[in-house]
Amino acid sequence: MEEVDNILIHALRQVGTEVGEDIDSVKQFSSELIVEAVVRCVRVIEPSLGSVLPTSLPPGMSARFRVGMSLAQACQDIGYKGEIGYQTFLYSNEPEIRSLLMFLVEKLPREHAEASDQPTGKSVVLQRAIAAAIKAQLAVTWLPSNCRLPLHGETQVNSLELHFDCFHVQPLSLPQCTQGLGKKQLKEMKDYQRDILPPVTAQPSHHASVVASILEQHTAELSAAQEWDIEWNSQGLLSRLTPQEYRCRKQTRLHKRIVEQLRSAVLPSPESAFGGPSSTSDLSELLQAFRCTAPSDHILTKGTHFTHTQKFTFTQVRSTMPKYDSAERNCPCRKKSDIQLRQQEELTSVQQQFQQLCTGTMSSRSTIAQCTCVLVQVLDELKQRELGNCEKEERMQVKKKTINLLPDADNNLLKLQALVESSAKRVVNLASQWEKHRAPLIDEHRRLKEICSNQELESSRKLSEIKSLHDKIRVSTEEAKKKEDVYKQLVTELENLPQDASRSAYTQRILEIVSNIKKQKEEITKILSDTKELQKEINSLTGKLDRTFAVTDELVFKDAKRDESVRKSYKYLAALHENCNQLIQTIEDTGTILREIRDLEEQIETENGNKTVANLERILDDYRAIRQENSALAAKVREG
Structure with a gap:
């Protein structure tokens, strides 16, 4: 650990952390030093996150907690997966701090090492020169043209401004059919786009602004689509609504917020509420402006x-x-x-x-x-x-x-007692009737509650499946793009290869390989379908077993409160259920081990049946034969 701590302290000093000479271990780090080291590293790794973080702890405890939470959030945004919070910085723990600092030191950019490892080609040298020129131009302080001295005129040339002035972005009207319109409106829209709407190249006032306007329009549409995808995947799916319903709900919320803002802005000020002289005149002028009426002298009012x-x-x-x-x-x-x-x-x-x-x-x-x-x-x-x-x-x-x-007090007392007794009997009768109605209602409530919980579990499971499908779609699209690039590269290589060689044997072999692959795919699909059916049966049997045990457990548990023998049978039932679970787990583990053994045996068989050395010798012989044929054909061409 001493060597690791020395490496960490050296890296932190290079970042700019003021670590004392007497400190030689992470154990000696104080809370202020930990905060400073983490903030320095975050500023180097991600300047946008570290620019708002202080390098020292404030005196107030609430401010310290806020700083600790913001530091923890920044570390999580960078990619730290461990447990972290304000306690990591305020109440430091040596292993946690060491792991956090190791993560941050590993995330520090190593520009010099990466530059030395890269190949020194013409394109790389050109890219480095462009990057250096852009950094030099960004480092220069910008000044308006009226405030520039001759010294600044050399660094900031007006030609850049002249070039940028030529590219003005103007809004474009692109022909597109909006959904939800009627037939008449759709026809009118098509007629307008076909007959009246000018082409995209003629809409901007300057021809030089066409490209910039199109790029701006496409960038806005792409960013809007990406924002919608992010919002739908993060919040829309959790709302369990359709995209149209989610948009309508968002629109209504926005409308309500606008109405509330307008209402709060229209409310009278405190001065007008107390009857200031200027408030009445301003209010009358405002009402006259809104109503477009005559002045107050011409208004008929009811007087005293x-x-x-x-x-x-x-x-x-x-x-x-x-x-x-x-x-x-x-x-x-x-x-x-x-x-x-x-x-x-x-x-x-x-x-x-x-x-x-x-x-x-x-x-x-x-x-x-x-x-x-x-x-x-x-x-x-x-x-x-x-x-x-x-x-x-x-x-x-x-x-x-x-x-x-x-x-007549005696008779009245007897009547009152009789009335009280009849009321008591009636209350008892109503309580018994309520108990009779209450039991099926409670059972129905429990049943509905169980159905609701099952539906919630099913919906959460489907939601997780949808998210996983989205991730798989994203991954598959990326793989498809990579494969398309590889395909294009292979096509170019194929076009560059000589086309005079005979390929009938190779095509025949390729067709045979394709047919074998189709057969294998069919067998694989059959095996997968059988596996899915078996899994469904296992799941159904497992669910049936759990339900049966739950019902049996409930029935036996009711009788176990009154009978000792039933209590023993309840214990035996629980032990039997536990032993059955252990037995099922053992069977599953045995099945997995057997599958692993089978996979290893198949791998051994495939490795033994591959005959790599023999195949390499055959490939070399074929290569020599092809070279001989090419040389013979080249000799015939020369003779001819």
């Missing part, structure tokens, strides 16, 4: 007697003022000073009336408020007195009935 009186007085004053003006216009002998004096007197009188009205309204408001308070208090007292009266009336009725029963 005071508002009607005030409006009437003001209209009278306004109506009298034009008369004076007309009279003054008709009499030119009056002077302007008299007119102004009269107007001033009228203004002062109107202001006095207004002040009187204001004081009157204030006093009336105060009296109304006092009256409302008194009215509320009176109503509360009235409610309380009504409740008290109702209680007293009930007591009076009870006492009245009791007084009426006092003259």
Whole structure:
């Protein structure tokens, strides 16, 4: 372990961890040092994960727990399969820390070693040069063209911007038939796509943007399809819904969230709730904007007697003022000073009336408020007195009935006792009837519960099978792609080979091999079908055995509570069941061992029957014969 610890400490120091010189073992690591070492390694392995992690533990314990959980999650995201949590960092254990650090050190990138192992060809050298140039350009700080100095002009050339300006992405309308439309809509869509919709190359404003727009469109569709596959495999299958139902449910949830956000945004602010001056005007303006109505002056509202009186007085004053003006216009002998004096007197009188009205309204408001308070208090007292009266009336009725029963107390007591006894008998009768109905209901409930549990198990099993099928489909598609690549490579090699050689013997042998393979496949399918049938029978018998034992166990267990001999038989039954299980397991183990022995014997027979040396000699003889034929044909061609 000392050598392993020394290697780990050396690797951590190279990463940038400040490990003291006196520390020579993982056992001496403190929690802060462990956190720093793990964060440094994670930043080197996966910079996107390590950039948000702190290199030291915070003073608060809750923050320490959060840091520990985030570190554990980051290690799991990298690929650590062991048990890990916040306790790994805060309450360190030497074996766990050593295994975690070994995993992280092994995951550290080894660029120099990989570069030395790679072949030094022209393509590799070109790729390295491209990568170095891209890294150098990414390391340079970007500046706008207006802020660049002559020194920066050498590193950041405007030609790149000119090249990128030529490629603008524009939305494209691709011809496609959407599902769920009617015949008429589908026909109209086809007519529009055939007659009106321009081709893809003519939709962008610049011809240079066609390729970029198509690539952007295809990338968006591909990313959307991949996101849908990931979401369906992770969440859609667990919801046990069809894809259409899952999309509808997601759409309704999104609609609800949008409605809630709009409602919360439309709610009035606290200032408007307290009656601010600006809130009413803003609200009226908003309502006018939404309703497209006239201003508030033209809206007919229901007013009080005071508002009607005030409006009437003001209209009278306004109506009298034009008369004076007309009279003054008709009499030119009056002077302007008299007119102004009269107007001033009228203004002062109107202001006095207004002040009187204001004081009157204030006093009336105060009296109304006092009256409302008194009215509320009176109503509360009235409610309380009504409740008290109702209680007293009930007591009076009870006492009245009791007084009426006092003259014939003995007979009334006997009647009451008889009534109580009849009620008790009725309760007992109802309880017995309920027990009779309750037993079959409980049995039915248990049966339905068992069916529900079986259905849940079956659904979970089918869900796991669907996931495994998805994984198998993915693996098979990857294998198919690899095989297609190999097929293309073999086809090119076949085309490059000379075509003048006679291949009738080889084709005959290939046909024979294919026929033998077909026969073997048929035999294999027969064996697989027989194996599946046997497995089904074994499963059915096992299920039947378990059900029989469960029923027997339940029946015997009920009688075992009352009888000692039945209790012994119950013990013997349990021992018999356990021995049978052991016997079945032994038989299964024996079958597996026999199958392994048979497989090993078949492998030995196949190895003995292969005759590898003889086959190699034959292949060499055939190769020599083919070379001789080729040389003879080449000599004939030269002579001809």
